[in-house]
Amino acid sequence: MTDSPIDEEPAEHRRFARYLSALEAVAEADEAELVTAVLQDKDASMAHSVVVRHxxxxxxxxxxxxxxxxxxxxLTGIIAEHDFLTRRLREWSLVRAIALGDRWGPEDLTTASDWCxxxxxxxxxxxxxxxxxxxAEQGRTRxxxxxxxxCLQHPMQLR
Structure with missing residues (x-):
């Protein structure tokens, strides 16, 4: 072991934490502007990670x-150029439709991501x-x- 000081946290980690904190506290009226600003960060991967968490x-x-x-x-208008973010938001809309008993298409669910x-x-x-x-029949993974x-076998556990 050496006695050298631990390196400081990288700048992108600090920005990541600041962005997450700001997005958690942002007023609805200012949310779109803040998401737009985050997506303009020079580290696109970090920015996408922050926005998907948000x-x-x-x-x-x-x-x-x-x-x-x-x-x-x-948000759709803001993230339109970001395929992953657009897909995640679209899949949240599908999850919502299923949860609320709204109309949804079987193909939308069978072609959805593993996450969805x-x-x-x-x-x-x-x-x-x-x-x-x-x-149960056509899910992407085992x-x-x-x-x-x-879930089908234990319907009382469904909300």
């Missing part, structure tokens, strides 16, 4: 609220038996298929 947090908070649609529409399919099967949200049956099957 999308995940806000979508989960707003899932059952009528404000979700307005929020998602606003796992989210539907976690039991953290209300999930339709139709969605679970579809994933993990998803098994989780969907377990």
């Amino acid at each position: 999308i995940d947090r806000r979508a989960a908070e707003l899932l059952a609220h009528s404000r979700f649609t307005t929020w998602a529409d606003t 399919q796992r989210t539907v099967t976690t039991g953290q949200i209300a999930t339709s038996p139709e969605a679970l049956a579809l994933l 993990r998803v298929r098994n989780a969907a099957t377990r």
Whole structure:
């Protein structure tokens, strides 16, 4: 071991933490402007990571609220050039539709990412038996298929 001091935390780590903190505290009226600013950071990977965490947090908070649609529409315009972020937001809309019993297409769910399919099967949200049956049979991974099957076998655990 040496007695050398531990290196300082890299600048992108500090910016990452500051951005996350700012997005957690931002007023709804200022959210779009802040997301836009974060996406202009010179480290695109770090910026995308911050924004996807923000999308995940806000979508989960707003899932059952009528404000979700307005929020998602606003963010869609900001993130339109960022494929991964756009897909994540679109998949949150699918999760919401399933949770609320709104219309959704089976192909949307069977072609959704592993993340989306796992989210539907976690039991953290209300999930339709139709969605679970579809994933039990056609889920992308064995993990998803098994989780969907377990949820179907124990419907009292569904919210």
